[in-house]
Amino acid sequence: MWDAQAAGGDHDWQLALRLDIPASVVGEASRLHQVVANLLANARVHTPKGTKITVVVEATDTHGVIRVRDNGPGIPPVLLPSVFERFTRTDASRSRAPGAEGGAGLGLAIAAAITEAHGGRIDVESEPGRTEFTVTLPVVDRPR
DSSP states (O other): OHHHHHHTTTSEEEEEEEOSSOOOBOSOHHHHHHHHHHHHHHHHHTSOTTOEEEEEEEEOSSEEEEEEEEOSSOOOTTTGGGTTSTTOOOTTTSOOOTTOOOOOSOHHHHHHHHHHHTTOEEEEEEETTEEEEEEEEEBOOOOO
């Protein structure tokens, strides 16, 4: 998150840890970092200055959950079914920061592929004023 904050200092970055139990997952750290980095970059690039971007980390007995939420313009409902497909671009609906480089529409597809390769899933809900990506990963078996 600190990388995203440094790159997008004109956004309001928040971190909420909701961990009553450890959120240990099995996976390749660099790939899981890439998932979160892609979601944060996506939120930064596709929302205007001043947008609040919140990362929430939670754990249940069976899953670790990372939510990336913003209060930007949202993703149009027509694009939601294909947002994790390669080359899907939402620029028509989400305002891109002036001067920002255009992506190839691969970041969310890569995030989804990595998440699925780790036995997890990634979901999105969006409406004007609230977009939330949720990454759910299985946790390490805990002794009982």
